[in-house]
Amino acid sequence: MKIPVFGSSPILSRSAGISRAALFLFSLLAFFFAFSTAFRSQPPTPPPEPDSRPITTHEDARPALQNDRRPDIVLITVECLRSDRLRSSGYPRSLLPNMEHFFSSGVHFRQAFSTASWTLPSLVSLLSSKYPFEHGITRGQFRQEDGGMVLQATIPADLPWLPSVLQKAGFRTFGFSTSPHTIRGTGFERGFDHYEQNLAFKEADIVKQRVLKIREEIRGSRPFFLWLHYFDPHWQYFPKSPWIRNYAPKKPPLPPHLFDMWLHSMVEEGRIKVHDPLFDYLQASYDSEINYWDLQCSDLIREMDLAPNTIFILSADHGEGFLEHQLMDHGNSLYEELIHVPLIIRWSGHLRSRQIEATASLIDVAPTLLSLAGIQEESSFRGLDWSKILSGSHAVKARRIVFSQLSNGPLDLSSAQSSDWKCILDENTGEILSYDRKLDPRERHHPAKQTPNLETRRFLSALSAAKKAYPPATTHPAPRSIPINKKTEDELRALGYVQ
Ligand SMILES: [Zn+2]
Numbered sequence: 186m187k188i189p190v191f192g193s194s195p196i197l198s199r200s201a202g203i204s205r206a207a208l209f210l211f212s213l214l215a216f217f218f219a220f221s222t223a224f225r226s227q228p229p230t231p232p233p234e235p236d237s238r239p240i241t242t243h244e245d246a247r248p249a250l251q252n253d254r255r256p257d258i259v260l261i262t263v264e265c266l267r268s269d270r271l272r273s274s275g276y277p278r279s280l281l282p283n284m285e286h287f288f289s290s291g292v293h294f295r296q297a298f299s300t301a302s303w304t305l306p307s308l309v310s311l312l313s314s315k316y317p318f319e320h321g322i323t324r325g326q327f328r329q330e331d332g333g334m335v336l337q338a339t340i341p342a343d344l345p346w347l348p349s350v351l352q353k354a355g356f357r358t359f360g361f362s363t364s365p366h367t368i369r370g371t372g373f374e375r376g377f378d379h380y381e382q383n384l385a386f387k388e389a390d391i392v393k394q395r396v397l398k399i400r401e402e403i404r405g406s407r408p409f410f411l412w413l414h415y416f417d418p419h420w421q422y423f424p425k426s427p428w429i430r431n432y433a434p435k436k437p438p439l440p441p442h443l444f445d446m447w448l449h450s451m452v453e454e455g456r457i458k459v460h461d462p463l464f465d466y467l468q469a470s471y472d473s474e475i476n477y478w479d480l481q482c483s484d485l486i487r488e489m490d491l492a493p494n495t496i497f498i499l500s501a502d503h504g505e506g507f508l509e510h511q512l513m514d515h516g517n518s519l520y521e522e523l524i525h526v527p528l529i530i531r532w533s534g535h536l537r538s539r540q541i542e543a544t545a546s547l548i549d550v551a552p553t554l555l556s557l558a559g560i561q562e563e564s565s566f567r568g569l570d571w572s573k574i575l576s577g578s579h580a581v582k583a584r585r586i587v588f589s590q591l592s593n594g595p596l597d598l599s600s601a602q603s604s605d606w607k608c609i610l611d612e613n614t615g616e617i618l619s620y621d622r623k624l625d626p627r628e629r630h631h632p633a634k635q636t637p638n639l640e641t642r643r644f645l646s647a648l649s650a651a652k653k654a655y656p657p658a659t660t661h662p663a664p665r666s667i668p669i670n671k672k673t674e675d676e677l678r679a680l681g682y683v684q
Pocket residue numbers: 264265303304305502503
């Protein structure tokens with residue numbers, strides 16, 4: 186079996202936004218400059234110090250309201266944020282100094298996995314607590330048709346939905362999402378009292394401004410649920426100062442966004458390899474975007490000045506590839522770098538700081554939050570309610586198996602994994618990759634032509650049983666047109682989200 190069996194999806198090839206001629210021109214320019222003095226060193230700057238001001242130590246001075254025992258909830262998700270970018274995971278650069286400090290008093294799920302490797306199915310799983318094979322929202326790129334843009338899948342109105350459950354339970358609900366997959370009309374807005382418009386692709390400082398505009402409304406709603414979904418580390422990477430000067434001391438020969446686009450296309454075409462210094466610039470840009478997001482998001486939390494009785498969750502919709510398996514971006518495989526995500530829950534005074542090594546999934550977030558907030562669990566949520574385990578009243582299976590799925594374009598992959606074993610099944614060909622995650626956590630050493638061993642067969646039969654137990658639950662609405670302005674349409678096209 187060839188390792189790159191799950192090749193880059195043409196549908197998600199995001200160099201589509203730039204013409205071949207322009208790329209050729211960039212190539213000539215950049216190669217000329219890259220090896221001339223123009224690609225010159227610039228003086229490194231000292232790394233910025235983490236903001237030492239505490240994010241929330243404010244004691245809530247507002248009078249207690251009736252029913253004030255329920256906690257407020259802030260759910261923060263970040264596009265493409267790899268689990269291994271946390272300093273606590275051993276990454277040498279400090280990319281999230283403020284947020285990691287803030288969440289250091291929380292419960293850190295060190296083996297948390299997304300249910301998919303791209304935004305739409307993953308975020309639907311997060312809010313519906315169902316695996317993609319059950320909620321069925323596995324495809325959904327925008328398609329250009331006569332008369333406008335068509336969404337190929339919208340979220341069924343009868344799919345259990347965390348914001349709706351919280352709204353019914355008396356929470357005021359606020360949503361700020363920067364992903365184009367979640368714009369109004371997709372169904373993501375269901376259950377939100379306030380769902381911010383026109384945030385697709387916006388940077389974290391814009392999100393901060395929009396949230397702070399209605400800060401008093403949010404703070405005055407007790408309890409409230411606030412979902413913040415950030416776009417910053419998503420390609421195209423816009424290198425952020427001052428961090429980029431420390432991570433990539435050489436100044437690029439083109440404006441950073443053009444240089445990033447050119448580098449990306451060269452990598453995708455195999456003309457720049459992983460050990461090339463030019464390749465480092467891509468990772469440095471990605472890393473600097475995380476630093477930027479960390480600063481903006483922690484500023485926002487500080488300025489919100491929320492009550493201590495607030496549950497905070499930090500996670501990501503999926504990771505990002507940097508040629509670990511000859512692939513870039515995301516949505517093109519189910520390897521570790523694409524589905525291992527951060528997951529930390531902080532509830533000051535209620536949850537103590539600890540590390541969880543058992544396997545967790547994004548589908549666990551909704552039932553755990555409901556339970557922590559004292560709301561009766563939505564019975565069709567499939568995730569694990571970790572509150573019972575965190576309180577010590579229940580034990581988690583040491584070898585819990587969780588699932589992920591990628592059905593996109595020609596790809597149809599499923600995976601099943603615990604904290605120590607994983608297999609990926611290519612549903613089209615029947616090919617199986619399996620990994621001993623204890624010995625090989627980066628999934629580098631798949632034994633070629635291996636006959637599935639007992640462990641792999643056990644995981645595959647668990648996957649098959651879950652699919653049988655949870656068949657697609659709803660009838661999906663027909664594709665429909667939604668209004669998208671020209672600028673958003675152009676950006677969607679540049680990212681390869683339009684077929
Ligand atoms: Zn995403």
